[in-house]
Amino acid sequence: MELAGGRALLTGATGGLGRAIANDLAAQGATVLLSGRQREALAELASSLPGSGHAVLPADLGDPGAAAALAAASIATAGGVDVLVANAGLPGTGWLPDVSEEQIERTLRVNLEAPIILARALTPAMVERGAGALVFVASLSGKAASPRSSIYNATKFGLRGFALGLRADLGPKGVGVSLVSPGFVRDAGMFADAGAKPPPGMGTATPQQVGGAVIRAIERNKPEIAVAPMTQRVMAHFALTSPGIAVRVQSGSAGQKAAEEVASGHPADKR
Numbered sequence: 001m002e003l004a005g006g007r008a009l010l011t012g013a014t015g016g017l018g019r020a021i022a023n024d025l026a027a028q029g030a031t032v033l034l035s036g037r038q039r040e041a042l043a044e045l046a047s048s049l050p051g052s053g054h055a056v057l058p059a060d061l062g063d064p065g066a067a068a069a070l071a072a073a074s075i076a077t078a079g080g081v082d083v084l085v086a087n088a089g090l091p092g093t094g095w096l097p098d099v100s101e102e103q104i105e106r107t108l109r110v111n112l113e114a115p116i117i118l119a120r121a122l123t124p125a126m127v128e129r130g131a132g133a134l135v136f137v138a139s140l141s142g143k144a145a146s147p148r149s150s151i152y153n154a155t156k157f158g159l160r161g162f163a164l165g166l167r168a169d170l171g172p173k174g175v176g177v178s179l180v181s182p183g184f185v186r187d188a189g190m191f192a193d194a195g196a197k198p199p200p201g202m203g204t205a206t207p208q209q210v211g212g213a214v215i216r217a218i219e220r221n222k223p224e225i226a227v228a229p230m231t232q233r234v235m236a237h238f239a240l241t242s243p244g245i246a247v248r249v250q251s252g253s254a255g256q257k258a259a260e261e262v263a264s265g266h267p268a269d270k271r
């Protein structure tokens with residue numbers, strides 16, 4: 001679908017990838033409804049974007065009922081939503097017994113339940129118009145599992161299944177459903193913030209590449225765009241077909257080191 005003149009709701013707008021996605025949506029002529037928890041940071045971002053009419057809708061998606069309220073606020077603010085980019089996410093890292101039940105609930109809600117509830121609330125009007133696009137920012141961790149990431153893996157495997165199932169329902173009704181699945185991203189975002197390095201030879205992508213992939217997904221209704229160098233994409237695909245071998249490889253010393261760096265690099269309140 002065409003983004004120019006469209007209204008796009010973006011969650012996780014103040015994050016490392018969210019900022020790049022917001023810029024690209026606005027540069028394509030969309031009016032962006034920016035969501036996250038930090039009102040001031042959202043307002044600053046809104047005023048820095050190209051175009052006009054961007055709005056700020058603060059929401060803590062870890063709170064029960066917040067996703068449905070955000071969908072209603074988006075419709076009330078913009079008169080409707082043409083594009084959802086469900087990007088907000090928590091790293092969900094750590095050795096399972098050390099993760100509190102509250103952290104588990106919050107991560108499942110932000111990473112998986114909120115995107116589902118937002119999609120449920122926004123889809124009927126898109127179906128009625130016979131147009132619209134839903135983009136879910138998943139991860140290669142939705143294809144390949146790794147140490148210290150069981151909760152994150154659960155949400156991203158789940159998000160991929162949800163999006164692909166929904167695509168089967170909405171495709172015939174003119175509404176696009178896409179996944180954008182980054183691997184390790186440098187410069188900004190939750191992996192870079194942890195100060196970790198990917199295992200040797202894996203390489204990294206940039207937030208700008210993720211933003212570009214979101215635009216391509218919307219405009220061309222792609223089922224899934226993996227944003228990562230070839231080695232990571234091939235290994236993630238292999239992990240889908242041979243999960244046992246892939247988990248053994250990921251649990252080797254290089255994988256353990258990278259996983260430990262990521263998990264220990266996130267403050268407890270961000271997991």
Ligand SMILES: NC(=O)c1ccc[n+]([C@@H]2O[C@H](COP(=O)([O-])OP(=O)(O)OC[C@H]3O[C@@H](n4cnc5c(N)ncnc54)[C@H](OP(=O)(O)O)[C@@H]3O)[C@@H](O)[C@H]2O)c1
Pocket residue numbers: 011012013014015016017018035036037038059060061062063087088089090110137138139140181182183184185186188189190191192
């Ligand atoms: N960076 C990577 O290497 C990478 C790789 C693969 C996939 N991804 C995925 O890309 C997406 C964006 O990640 P990122 O790297 O940009 O992470 P980030 O810099 O940590 O940003 C996360 C965003 O999610 C929002 N968020 C977190 N908890 C929230 C809550 N309870 N309610 C509402 N918003 C909340 C944050 O908002 P606040 O400003 O309110 O904190 C922030 O805007 C995530 O879904 C992540 O899983 C990232």
